[in-house]
Amino acid sequence: MAGSISARALRQIWREGGEVALFDVREEGPYSRAHPFFAISLPISEIDARVMELAPRFSATLVVYDDGEGFAERAARRLEEIGYADVRLLRGGLAAYGEVGELFRDVNVPSKAFGELVESIRHTPSLPAQEAAKLIAEEPNLVVVDARRFEEYRAMSIPKGVSTPGGELALRIFDIAPSPDTFVLVNCAGRTRSIIGAQTLVDTGIPNRVAALRNGTIGWTLEGLALDVGQTRRCPTTSDIGRAQAIAAARARAKRVGVETIDAARFEALLEQRAERTLYLLDVRTPEEFAAGHIAGFRSAPGGQLVQATDEWIGVRGARIVLYDDAEARALTTAAWLVQLGWETYVLSPDAGVANESGSPTRRRPPLPALAENVILAAEVAVRRENFILVDIGRSVDYRAAHIPGAHWAAAAHLERDLATLPSDRTIVLTSTDGEIALDNLARARASRGGDVVALAGGNAAFGALTTEDASWISAPDDVYKRPYEGTDNASDAMRAYIDWELQLVAQLANDGVANFHVVR
Incomplete structure (x- = not known):
């Protein structure tokens, strides 16, 4: 108990x-x-x-x-x-x-509060939207690097923006802006990744003028400036010279911050201590590089996103972290930020000689229930729909985007309450995007009502034709937070409120007093 x-x-x-x-x-x-x-x-x-x-x-x-x-x-x-x-x-x-x-x-509050703390202590240079727009229109020797994930960049971006996820900046900047006279403007959707990206470049020691787009695409939109959609420009591959410059700069910065690079023997010692001390093994390269080959036991965690949303990968505060990057610069740069965020972080040397494996790693999770007695096939549901009530318990945003025709949506957290409202003379078929959430919550659903409950084998993906129409809500869709910095349909009041909230985070952080952050000057 x-x-x-x-x-x-x-x-x-x-x-x-x-x-x-x-x-x-x-x-x-x-x-x-x-x-x-x-x-x-x-x-x-x-x-x-x-x-x-x-x-x-x-x-x-x-x-x-x-x-x-x-x-x-x-x-x-x-x-x-x-x-x-x-x-x-x-x-x-x-x-x-x-x-x-x-x-x-x-x-992702710790990372956002940390970004605001970095700006307040390091005085990270930034430009307001109107000034940035004038520069983009008039300055030919300018690069705009978008520090978000490629999917976010493709949804909407500022003119001339090139997708350069934050973890890639330190590695690729010497090829992106080989001339010291090139102005480098870093943007994201709100504030944090712009601040961290711009400060990363300042700390890298490049001679270029660098600035963050103040308040990101939110600030741009609130000024009435137009965003691009559907862009696919990506940062260049690295040259031998650019990579060497990046590694040298990253090593110097990591040394100032106190990042330790470990060899195979030290890595093995950390692995042996995992029963007494929580250890996370994270590969900070691009997802494409990770998929092509990675060290056994490591998970993909692209460096810029890891700093932006550490809590999406790491649940235990006070744990140890080992990062890997065969180009070294990304791991060193990411580790430098994580150390300042209060994490005990190491970088595994690319020369450690640890063997790689290909393919997707096995996701750690409890076993799913035995399939034979718990699922029904999509074909049977399709031909005998009158016998079943389809209930989608995946995330509401996924249900809105595509669901099985006739399926209702219910919040998985409230199954015990909401399934009791459905007729007891028909079998309930739980479904979700890939079927796993439905299977995970099947026992709870069965315990909540007297009628039969099964899960749809393979979930929505196995059913075939999906729709966006005729949504039916058993529960109020409060399962997902609508971020005011993603997408192009955000209300102005919500965007302004978000920026105002971010700007007061440093004061709230100080008042709380538990962060243990230390920004290295």
Whole structure:
């Protein structure tokens, strides 16, 4: 049976640098409106799919909480069933935490707060949108590097932007801007990746003038400036000279910050200590490079996105991290930021001689239920639809984008409540994008009602023809936070509110007092 821990005791562990994971097991919508600084969003419905990668050591302390919905107790039981030995409930939940610590809005908050702290301490150069637009229109010797993921860049970008994900900047800048007279403008959707990207280039020591686009595409849009859509420009490959310059600059920066590069023997020693100390092995190269070949046990975590959203890969605060990059510069640059974010981080030397493997690594997760007795084939559902009620419990954004005709949507977190509203004389068929979330939550669904419940084998992907029409909502779609910096349909008020929120993060960070960040000047 799970124990408990007080908010004060949890905060003391953070202050002392101890190992602990704090999981918010509500849906992402409520999480995004209020949560502790280091809380990780892990909805109860996604525990099986994600927890073993977020918390790879079964003896690590895992703390779970909700805001009185009853999710925490069920989540704790499931974590213990999976095999975690030290699971605790946060005493009093979110409300009790709010009495002793700050509650934060939005997602990826530690990384965003850190970016604001970097700008305030390092005085990272930036340009407002109108000034940047004038420069883009009039300055021929200019490059615009977009530090977001390629998918975000393709959705919308500023004129002349070239996709250069943040982790690639330090490696490729000497080929992107070989002339010291070239102005380098770094942009993202909001603020953080622009700030970190521009400061990375400043710290690299390039002679060029560098600036971040202040407030990113949000600031650009609020000024009434037009965005491009569907662009596919990508940063150039590296030359031998450019790569050598990048490695030398990254090594110098890493030495100033205190990043340690380790050999095969030191790496093996860290692996041997994994039972006592949580260890994350992350490959910071591009996803394409990772897919072509990677070291066994490493996960793909492109460097710029890892700094931007550390909590999407790493759940246990106080853990160790080992990064790998065969070009070295990306790992060294990423590690330099992670060290300042308070993580014990190492870089595995490309000369360590650790063998590579190809193909996608096996995702760590509990086994799915035995298929034969728990699933129904799409063909049977298609010809006997009158016998079934299809209920999609994947993420609501995926349901909006494409769902099986006639399928209803229900929040996986609220299955016990919402399935009880459906007729009991028909079999419920649970589905999700690939079927895994449906299978993961099948036992909960069966326990909640008297009628039969099965899962659709292979989920929506196996069904065939999908639609965007005739959506039917059993639950309110509050499972996903609508980010005001993604896409082109955001309300102006939401974008302004987001920028205002980011600008006050440094003050809230100082008032909370648990971050242990240290920006190296």
